[in-house]
Amino acid sequence: MKPELLAPAGDLARAKTAIRFGADAVYLGGKRFSLRSRASNFELEDIAEAVRFAKEYDAKIYVTVNMVPHDEDLQGLEVYLLALEKCGVAAIIVASLHIALLSKKIAPAMEVHLSTQLSLTNSAAIETVRRFGVDRVVLAREVSLAQIETISSASSMPLEVFIHGGMCVNLSGRCTLSNEMTLRDANRGGCAQSCRWKYKLYRDQTEISDPNCLFSMSSKDLLAIEEIPTLMKQGISSFKIEGRMKSAYYITVVVDAYRKLIDAIDQGEDEKEAIEKARKMLMKAENRPTSDGFFRTIPGATHHLYGVNGEGITQDFVANVIETHPNGRTSILIRNNLPVHTELDVLSPGNDVRSFTLEAMYRKGEAIEVANLPMEVLDIEIPFRVESGDFIRKKGS
Ligand code: SF4
Incomplete structure (x- = not known):
């Protein structure tokens, strides 16, 4: 099954x-x-x-x-x-x-x-x-x-x-790091993800960590x-x-x-x-x-997340589809900077990714060259059918 x-x-x-x-x-x-x-x-x-x-x-x-x-x-x-x-x-x-x-x-x-x-x-x-x-x-x-x-x-x-x-770097949540460092009980809904913070390492009183790459306790x-x-x-x-x-x-x-x-x-x-x-x-x-x-194996050094505690924030996701209109335009909710002539992908449930080039963009009917206000609603033309909630991102980035 x-x-x-x-x-x-x-x-x-x-x-x-x-x-x-x-x-x-x-x-x-x-x-x-x-x-x-x-x-x-x-x-x-x-x-x-x-x-x-x-x-x-x-x-x-x-x-x-x-x-x-x-x-x-x-x-x-x-x-x-x-x-x-x-x-x-x-x-x-x-x-x-x-x-x-x-x-x-x-x-x-x-x-x-x-x-x-x-x-x-x-x-x-x-x-x-x-x-x-x-x-x-x-x-x-x-x-x-x-x-x-x-x-x-x-x-x-x-x-x-x-x-x-x-x-979890500890045994599936059996962890009191957060409790000890922040008084927030990880096992009662309060984990502060202390394992993912950046730490300075000392040998005796001497700092041995690289200031450009502080230590993280987390696993990949x-x-x-x-x-x-x-x-x-x-x-x-x-x-x-x-x-x-x-x-x-x-x-x-x-x-x-x-x-x-x-x-x-x-x-x-x-x-x-x-x-x-x-x-x-x-x-x-x-x-x-x-x-x-x-x-496949007990995690070792290659499974540890040294010096990194964040994720690579992507600017690729640029908008969500809100609704399509009888005039062929589609209202989208802007999430990241988006200039016209950008090649875009659309993610729709059940479909392969479909691509198009953004030829024009409209704010209250007026053509504009770039969208740079997050959460603004603008109109564009998409040369295929899309649905409310579909995701639009930069192509191939
Ligand atoms: S501090 Fe890290 S290892 Fe501990 S419960 Fe939270 S996420 Fe898991």
């Missing part, structure tokens, strides 16, 4: 984008009980709207309830679980066996998926958590392809595997395009993309690339060609340096 492609979303717009571009399911966090609760933009009504939109595309919404709760955190939990069930949420992702059991008891319409934070690395542990009503296990990121094969052969539990995005991001064919043969149920904080453009490019890769392999197309095509597509996203994580 074809695996589910599971995408992250930091807000409703990104959830809809991920679904339009081919995600089978989207995971998001509410304002409480989630590891990214500080950054969440999802009120319950947004979650309900995400569910409604997802149903139009036969997709699902999962909600992270994955904090590691202390006693005082449990207040309001039952009400929240009931509300999520009422919204039509398909599953919650939890890191607490208590929450797993409670949800199965009071909100049985929702599946319970056990978070990667449980660090499940073997089939015996997976069979053990079955007693808690768990419907799916998100494997620890610290397992190899060979270990996944063993687990998958020994257990009938549906398995979810991370395929793309940031890695995960990129698993090479592993997708094997993971599909292993019968993994769900392929998960990390990045609830990522931009809509990033989500679009990554979802589009993996959607096309999974479909190509499923249809028996040449694997190498499909992987190289996906690699080229992914290079257009705002990526940090990548590695294959734990899939």
Whole structure:
């Protein structure tokens, strides 16, 4: 069976984008009980709207309830679980066996998926958590392809595997760096990503770090395009993309690339060609340096992110399509500097990238030469059909 492609979303717009571009399911966090609760933009009504939109595309919404709760955190939990069930949420992702059991008891319409934070690395542990009503296990990121094969052969539990995005330098979120440096509890929704800060290194009292390349504790991001064919043969149920904080453009490019890769392999197309095509597509996203994580070997020096903690911000993404008009013009929302005569690509769900040259641009009917006000709405002519929400970027950059 074809695996589910599971995408992250930091807000409703990104959830809809991920679904339009081919995600089978989207995971998001509410304002409480989630590891990214500080950054969440999802009120319950947004979650309900995400569910409604997802149903139009036969997709699902999962909600992270994955904090590691202390006693005082449990207040309001039952009400929240009931509300999520009422919204039509398909599953919650939890890191607490208590929450797993409670949800199965009071909100049985929702599946319970056990978070990667449980660090499940073997089939015996997976069979053990079955007693808690768990419907799916998100494997620890610290397992190899060979270990996944063993687990998958020994257990009938549906398995979810991370395929793309940031890695925790500690064991899948079991980390107190943020707690110690900022008093923000990483396991209760407050991670300050302290591993990604830049640090000066000292030997005794002498600074030994290069001031132009300060030290970062982080690992490179995960990129698993090479592993997708094997993971599909292993019968993994769900392929998960990390990045609830990522931009809509990033989500679009990554979802589009993996959607096309999974479909190509499923249809028996040449694997190498499909992987190289996906690699080229992914290079257009705002990526940090990548590695294959734990899939083939224990990560070593080549998997570490020395001296870099940000991602290459791309100026390539220049606009979103808002709407097309009967006069043939299309209104677009400007996101980056855009002069006329630029060659552009359009990313539309289900289509290959289509290109055109921007011949003219209009502000309230007046022709202009360059768009340089972000979030301004301008009109252009596009020589093929586009849809609201499509992404426009500079061609071949
Ligand atoms: S500080 Fe880094 S390693 Fe620790 S939980 Fe946050 S992201 Fe993960």
